[in-house]
Each structure stands twice: as C-alpha cells, then as structure tokens.
Amino acid sequence: MSIIMQLIISGIAMGFIYALVGIEYTLIWNASGVLNFSHDKLITLGAYIFGGTYILALKMGFVQGILLSLLTVAIVGVIIARTIFIPLRNLTMIYTIMATVMLGKIIVEGIRLFWGPVPFSVPGFLVGTVKIGKVVISRANIAIIITAFICVCALQLFLYKTKPGKAMRCVAQNRNAAQLMGIDVKTVMVTTVAISMIICCLIGVLVSPLLNISTTMSNMIGLKGFAAGVIGGFGYLPGAIIGGLVIGIVENFASMIFPSVYKDIAAFVLLVAFLLIRPKGITGKTR
Template sequence: MFVQLLVSGIAMGFVYALVAIEYTLIWNSCSLLNFSHGQLIMLGAYIFGGTFVTGLGFSYAMGWIGTIALVAILGTILAFVIFIPLKDFGSLYAIVATMLFGIVISNLVPLIYGIYPIHLNNYLSGIYKIGNMVITRAYFYIIIVAVLAVTALLCFMKYTKIGKAMRCVQENKAMSAMVGINVRANMVITISLSCVICALVGMLVVPLFSITVTMADTISMKGFISGVLGGFGSVPGAILGGILVGVIENISTIYIPSVYKDITSFLILIVVLLIKPSGLLGTGKTKMTAKKPAAYTRKGGTKR
C-alpha cells in the first residue's frame, strides 16, 4: 500500500511541478501571473484527444506532436494579445485578462467538442503487478515523461543561448535590453513554452481523468500551491514543492479518509509560509504586488 501511494504521489507531484514551472516561467519573464493555465491544460487534452486522435484519426505519437505545435502557436498569440500589452500595467490586469480568457475557453470547448467526456482506449493504459501490489502503468509514464521534460528544460535554460537570455531577463529586464537581448521576443518564447507545458500536462493526465471541461481545476490549484510552497520564481523550488505536495497528500490517506486529502496541501502551505514566507527555496526577492505607476512630469519639468 505504501509503495503504491508513494509512486502515485510522485507521479502527481511531477504533474503539480510542471504546472508550478509554467507559473514560474511567465512570472520570471513578465512579472505577471497566468490564471488560465487550468483551461490551457484542459484545452491541450481536448486538442489531443478530441481533434487529432478522435477527430482526425492520428496516432497517439502524431497527436502529441500536433498538439504541441498548435498550442505553441496559441501561446504566441496569447503573448501578443494579453501578456506583452499588459506587462507595464501590473499583475491585477493580467490576472483579470487571463481569467476572462479561461472563461472563454471553458465556454467554447463544449460548443466545439460537445458536453460528453472523451475517453481514449489503450492510451498509456495497463498495470504492473509487483507481488501483491498493483500499480497503474500511467503513473510510470507520467514520471518518465515529466523527468525528461524537466531535465530538457533545465538544460535548455542553462546551456542554450535562448535559455541564457531567459535567465538574464529573469534577473533584470532593463539591463538585458541594454546588452542587446530582445526582451519582447524572449517573453513570446517563454509564454509559448509555458503553454506547451500546459498541453503536456493535459496529455499526461488523460489516462487518470476523463477529458472534460473541469478535468484540470484541482491540478491547477495544487500547481499554484506547489509554486508558492517551493518559492515563487524558483524552478527548482517548483519541482520540490510539487513532489512534496503530491507525496504528502497521498501518504496522508493512510491516516485520514481520502476525501480529505486535498486539505493537506493547504495545511502544508500555511505551515511553510508561517515559518518561511518566501517558500522552501525562495530568496525573498519575489514580491507579488502590482507595479507602481510610472513617474509623471510636472509643469516645471521635474519628475516625481
């Protein structure tokens, strides 16, 4: 029982970690929050299962490629329509805009794909029997794909020219622009990458949840908790926070009814924030507050 809960907890922890990384990438790039990621996860699952696999008859592998490409284009559009225009107006405007965008997606999807859940037969299905233990095979697929995705992302940010530019923009946007980095293009790449991560999460959790409009509501909430728990703005913190939330909430079902396991993530967050408000790996530099209005010029020519 313990091993089964541990494996499923690690798998779900990586799912939460990917969502937290999506939050972190956009925050580091634009200093804005994306509150439509739950709908983007759901949309990725629908595009994969409803459009490419069920609708066009693609194989699962081709469905993955098509979904990633299509969501990357959507992320680029989202960057130009919402995040870049609102980056100088503070987080509140972006929060409202992304929430409205999420509402639009939630209402369009049933019109396009119908109101009934979509099920994919034999997709990442099966079980592993180890002695008396029965573990769903999808959990191992989730762990493997998530580890590969996180490793690829960390290597991309550390060793590639674009990744190094992303880290520079994260540290100081003004100085990055002064040394020749295209901050605007960097934001577009980052937001597109974060949307691809959302689609990846959506495709990974399809075997665990039916493809429905509400399939990612809990995942998105716990992903945000994981990001704050690990230290908002820290990619390693997002990974640590996600795995901790996934494992602890699963192990807690040994001692409490499983219906209450979602409470544990909130309790963990409260305890950590009381002890270390910046999160486990946070530096204390991140402040989720709206930007102050730009200085204005008086009639006499002096700035205030």
C-alpha cells in the same frame, strides 16, 4: 509495505504533475511578471486538442497525436503571448490577474462550443498496470514520471546551453537590464509562453488517463501547482519541483488517514502552514 510503496510512487507521479504546473507558470511569471491564472484552462485545452481532435476525431496514432498537439499549442501560445501577455506586462497585478482569469474562461467557453459539453476519455491510452515485485504501478504513472523527468532535464539544457534559453534567464533576472543589453524582451516572452504552453499540453496529455477530459478537469491541478510554487519558494524553478513532489506525496498519505474527499485540502493546508512558518518556502529562495 507494498501499499506504502504504491502510495509513494503514485504520490511522486502526481507530484511531478504539480511540479510541471509550477514550472509552467513560474516561467511566465519570471519572464513577464504576470501570474497566469489561465494556466489550468490551457492544460485542459491541451488535453482537448490531443484527445478530442487528433485522437478521437482524426483517429491518429498516440505519438503522432502528441507531437501535433504540442505543435498546435505552441502556435496558440505565440498568439496568446502577442495578444494578451505582452500588453499586460506593464499593468498592475489586479488587471493581469483578471485578464488571465478571463482568458481562461474564454478558453473554457471556446472548448464547450467547439468540442461540446460532454466529458470523454481517450480509450486505450496508457491504461493498465505493471507489476514490479509486489508493487503494482499504473502505466500512466510510469509515463508521467519518465516524461516529467525528461521534460525537466530538457528545460535545464535549454535554459543553460542555448542562446534563447540564456536570454530567458537574463530576462528573469532583470527585465530592464536585459532590455538595455540588447535582448529583445518581447521575443523572449513569446518563446516563454510557447514553451509554457507546450508544458501545459504535456500535462493535459499525461493526466488524461487519470481524469476524464472535461472543462473542469484541471481546476485542482492548477491550484495545487500554485501551492507547489509557494511551498518550494515562489518564482524559483527547482523550488517548484520540490514543492510539487512534497504536495504529491503528502496528499497521498493524507488520504490514508482522512476521508479521501478531503485529500485535495492537504495542499492548501500545507500552503498556509508554510506561509506561517517559512514563507520563503523549502528552498528559501523567492523572487
């Protein structure tokens, strides 16, 4: 019984990671119609900035390191938005996909040149476990669940209570109409990409205790985040969260039945199954 509880909790934790990935690219998709294929590399970049630079090289405290990393990636986000996403917003899909893919590869090469090719980990960051009753939960999972929850709530508050957030929702609804109503779509896109980058960085920081920090660390997370979006309902934020949680839990249970090397396939099988049976996703809302 406690094993099942443990599987559910670690499934929820990974699910929240996928949900955050889903949110992070859905934000950009809604704001600019660009499917950001560089998002997994942006997650990796966040982990490197946090672990490689602020913690290992500059020997900062974890809290300080996280805050400075978030600030750094927000600035990077503004730059990327201005140079890549704004010029891309009116091109057809093949170019936007390829441009973001190439952006991802450039980031990976940049990482390799700047931080070197050897994977590493951040010692002492969110290690160890906590025992609640009979259930053993890793600290990393607890941190993921709490942070992701706060992150989702903060995003909701931002989108519904603040002026820039409302502008973002308007642009997501109808970019042309928003522009006609006097909303500066470019500013909204810059804000969106910066926020998306902050979420990416948070994901990178949160998964760094689970995976080594390496250039390929988030390949799978990125793909499963896409699957989460489709399963929940493509382009619909609550859908991404639900889809992420479903994938996280299902794949953990799949690893009980099938050899664990095939765990990663669960998400993709779910993706294809949903496309066949219910292409609009669990929530039935797509954009």
